[in-house]
Amino acid sequence: MFTGIVEELGEVTAVENLGDASRFRLRGPVVTEGAQHGDSIAVNGVCLTVVDHEGDEFTADVMAETLKRSSLGVLTVGSRVNLERPTAVGARLGGHIVQGHVDGTGQVLARTPSENWEIVKISLPADLARYVVEKGSVTVDGISLTVVEAGPDFFTVSLIPTTLDLTTLGHKQPGDPVNLEVDVIAKYVERLLAAGQGAGK
Incomplete structure (x- = not known):
């Protein structure tokens, strides 16, 4: 679960076409701190799973359905993106309940x-x-x-x-x-x- 309080303005550093999906590499020093494989990070409001993490960058795979139903499909290298890690249990809910599921x-x-x-x-x-x-x-x-x-x-x-x-x-x-x-x-x-x-x- 997220709160809609953006932690940082990140950047797309690479986009790889996988046919029925795309792999994004994104830079975000704040959200990658302590990141692990399988963690969730919201990218422009879309909950994505960390595939890999190195330095201040992480990669995430985005399937065709998500690309079609969200604005992630128009992202290119250099695009700026809003990044947020899931809220911790017991933390303040600064915004409102956000699932990371784009409607x-x-x-x-x-x-x-x-x-x-x-x-x-x-x-x-x-x-x-x-x-x-x-x-x-x-x-x-x-x-x-x-x-x-x-x-x-x-x-x-x-x-x-x-x-x-x-x-x-x-x-x-x-x-x-x-x-x-x-x-x-x-x-x-x-x-x-x-x-x-x-x-x-």
Whole structure:
């Protein structure tokens, strides 16, 4: 489990095409400290497994399904990525519960700068819109954010300078894809309510 609090802005240093998968090598001095084979690291919100680790770099295999359903498929050498290790049991939950299971992708639609923050508008797939509510939580490229406005096919978030400086959202431009993970609690509630209604018939 992750919290959506990005630990560092890493970099893709190599991409190897494996046919039905890709192997990424990524640099991240913070997240590789003490890393072991089989550990999990979230890369732009996608939970990946460490295959190998050397120095401040690690490799991870990404299957075709993940490449298709997330924005990892557009990463190239030099791409910056948000990195986070799983939260430790008993640690503070600084963001919200993030599984590292991407529900879909959106696109940055617009950026509106202000003196001390920036509003970013992001497209929202129709099948995810019901899980995104104003003042609720959403994960964008692995970043735990609070929804400012929730529309039928978009939402907005307000980014403080720290988020702009230390995550990929400081560099994303209109048209760029982002990974989205909605609040897992909302999905469970929906499933439970649907089951209850079915049982009452």
